[in-house]
Amino acid sequence: MEDSRLETHTAVADPTLELHAASTEDIHRELLRRLGEDPARDGLIKTPERITKAMTYLTQGYEQSATEILRGALFDVDYDEMVIVRDIEFYSLCEHHMLPFFGKAHIAYIPKGKVIGLSKVARLVDVYARRLQVQERMTREIADAIVEAIHPQGVAVILEAQHLCMMMRGVEKQGSMTSTSTMLGCFRESAQTRNEFLSLIRRSSI
Numbered sequence: 001m002e003d004s005r006l007e008t009h010t011a012v013a014d015p016t017l018e019l020h021a022a023s024t025e026d027i028h029r030e031l032l033r034r035l036g037e038d039p040a041r042d043g044l045i046k047t048p049e050r051i052t053k054a055m056t057y058l059t060q061g062y063e064q065s066a067t068e069i070l071r072g073a074l075f076d077v078d079y080d081e082m083v084i085v086r087d088i089e090f091y092s093l094c095e096h097h098m099l100p101f102f103g104k105a106h107i108a109y110i111p112k113g114k115v116i117g118l119s120k121v122a123r124l125v126d127v128y129a130r131r132l133q134v135q136e137r138m139t140r141e142i143a144d145a146i147v148e149a150i151h152p153q154g155v156a157v158i159l160e161a162q163h164l165c166m167m168m169r170g171v172e173k174q175g176s177m178t179s180t181s182t183m184l185g186c187f188r189e190s191a192q193t194r195n196e197f198l199s200l201i202r203r204s205s206i
């Protein structure tokens, strides 16, 4: 059945001018109206403000710089074995539907003189998760940021996620899990290094 609630109601000569004049809360209030709700009813009065706050939080990555976050915690350490931080949970929004996709990131690198503060590896995931994303790009961006920061011998990033746009709408598949990976340097060149990483992240616990 066709649902026309969110179709454009009035033709505006220059919609961007009109939107600039409105506050973000006004836009959310109008959205509620077009969905068929009464934005003035008790439970919804503060909702436009809440949506603004929630969306600002969920997209805070646009205000953050991976370079700056990593710069604060790079250490010269004589260690050239694999460093793995696995099971880093993340929540992102798909850029097609602005619905959440969420899951875990597993990150490894082999240093070449410098290591990264461990918490910063997790923060790096959030810098890119807290934006409108596709999983493949987010995977690549995390790997590239590590290369840029410490020029290691190699970097591997695997993201495993469930997409609500495939679960609660659209194709409605509840069990599917999407895995994406970026392998750079020695992880790309050496099957043995790659396999070591894969077997270490598959171990269920320490």
Ligand SMILES: Nc1nc2c(ncn2[C@@H]2O[C@H](COP(=O)(O)OP(=O)(O)OP(=O)(O)O)[C@@H](O)[C@H]2O)c(=O)[nH]1
Pocket: 094, 095, 096, 133, 134, 135, 136, 163, 165, 166, 169, 170, 171
């Ligand atoms: N590759 C990739 N695709 C994604 C990601 N997130 C969402 N998508 C897909 O983006 C596609 C958008 O396809 P469209 O046909 O334009 O959108 P749609 O009509 O809403 O598609 P359905 O979800 O099949 O109903 C869908 O296949 C989504 O599953 C992602 O992170 N990576």
Ligand SMILES: [Zn+2]
Pocket: 094, 095, 096, 097, 098, 099, 163, 165, 166
């Ligand atoms: Zn989507």
